[in-house]
Amino acid sequence: MNQRAIRFYDDHPAPATMLEEVLQGLASRPRRIAPKFFYDERGSRLFDAICELPEYYPTRTEMGILESCADEVARLSGPDGTLIELGSGASKKIRLLLEAVRPRRYLGIDISREFLRQSVQRLAHDYPWLEVQAACTDFMQDFELPGGAGEGKKLAFFPGSTIGNFEPHDALAFLQRVRRLVQPDGALLIGVDLKKDPQILHAAYNDSAGITAQFNLNLLLRLRDELGAELDPQGFRHRAFYNTARGRIEMHLISRRAQDIRLLGRRFHFEPGESIHTENSYKYTLEEFHVLARGAGLRPRQAWLDSAHLFSVHYLSVVSRSRPRAA
Numbered sequence: 001m002n003q004r005a006i007r008f009y010d011d012h013p014a015p016a017t018m019l020e021e022v023l024q025g026l027a028s029r030p031r032r033i034a035p036k037f038f039y040d041e042r043g044s045r046l047f048d049a050i051c052e053l054p055e056y057y058p059t060r061t062e063m064g065i066l067e068s069c070a071d072e073v074a075r076l077s078g079p080d081g082t083l084i085e086l087g088s089g090a091s092k093k094i095r096l097l098l099e100a101v102r103p104r105r106y107l108g109i110d111i112s113r114e115f116l117r118q119s120v121q122r123l124a125h126d127y128p129w130l131e132v133q134a135a136c137t138d139f140m141q142d143f144e145l146p147g148g149a150g151e152g153k154k155l156a157f158f159p160g161s162t163i164g165n166f167e168p169h170d171a172l173a174f175l176q177r178v179r180r181l182v183q184p185d186g187a188l189l190i191g192v193d194l195k196k197d198p199q200i201l202h203a204a205y206n207d208s209a210g211i212t213a214q215f216n217l218n219l220l221l222r223l224r225d226e227l228g229a230e231l232d233p234q235g236f237r238h239r240a241f242y243n244t245a246r247g248r249i250e251m252h253l254i255s256r257r258a259q260d261i262r263l264l265g266r267r268f269h270f271e272p273g274e275s276i277h278t279e280n281s282y283k284y285t286l287e288e289f290h291v292l293a294r295g296a297g298l299r300p301r302q303a304w305l306d307s308a309h310l311f312s313v314h315y316l317s318v319v320s321r322s323r324p325r326a327a
């Protein structure tokens with residue numbers, strides 16, 4: 001593959017930060033480690049494999065919706081702007097929009113450095129007319145758009161229902177941050193998983209091939225290999241269930257026996273059955289999501305659903321602040 005030059009910005013989301021966050025998370029009750037730490041190169045590949053699983057309806061459902069709404073998205077957004085994909089991963093879904101939307105520039109943002117590099121390189125090769133940029137950064141922190149990406153009209157794209165990984169107050173803060181990134185005349189196209197029969201959800205996060213389990217357990221391999229933690233990855237198992245009261249799938253790593261994790265001279269003891277909470281995936285109704293979006297200063301302009309109402313894609317535009325009236 002001929003490689004086109006790509007502007008690659010690296011904020012170096014650092015192992016030091018990971019170490020600090022993991023130490024805090026293991027010391028807290030309940031114990032928790034943020035899902036962003038799933039994603040090293042192996043984690044990103046495992047997530048990509050999850051997207052292909054028969055039980056994992058979100059990816060194929062969202063892709064079907066994007067295929068059918070691409071022209072309408074193009075009409076709403078207009079051409080020649082900058083398309084900013086947050087948590088771009090394999091940058092596959094964006095391909096369903098590019099020919100219709102015809103942006104001038106694409107900026108992929110992800111925390112998984114090498115996977116991001118490879119994905120945008122493939123994109124640049126396949127779309128020679130598109131200016132491609134990438135930024136390896138943690139989108140949970142405040143960040144500036146690099147280079148020319150801050151200029152002109154902007155459409156942010158946040159697929160995969162990654163918004164569901166945030167606690168509702170963090171989701172609100174994130175949407176506010178996105179609004180600031182794309183203001184004054186930009187918009188956000190976002191994929192949001194819907195509330196549904198818990199059995200469908202249970203199957204999606206407990207696949208029979210055990211890929212989601214590998215993805216969850218990959219976190220422990222990162223702690224061992226990157227942070228030097230002393231632990232036995234076989235000593236934990238994957239658990240995912242739908243918490244009806246909270247409207248979310250929860251993923252946990254459950255200790256199979258009494259054991260310790262040692263990290264940086266500290267000892268974290270686990271009794272059999274004790275858990276590390278690794279991910280939430282909140283599910284929304286359309287109305288719940290619209291309330292969240294409006295709270296962040298984004299106006300729901302259009303929502304598209306699949307025929308079984310499993311998944312939704314929303315086009316939200318920035319609500320311009322009304323100017324103070326002249327006296």
Ligand SMILES: C[S@@+](CC[C@H](N)C(=O)[O-])C[C@H]1O[C@@H](n2cnc3c(N)ncnc32)[C@H](O)[C@@H]1O
Pocket residue numbers: 035036039044047051059086087088089090091093109110111112137138139140159160161162
């Ligand atoms: C659920 S996957 C979705 C991937 C892809 N967009 C899709 O829809 O299939 C979440 C993506 O966001 C990235 N990610 C997760 N937390 C992040 C963070 N805090 N900052 C930047 N990227 C993050 C992961 O590396 C991963 O590519």
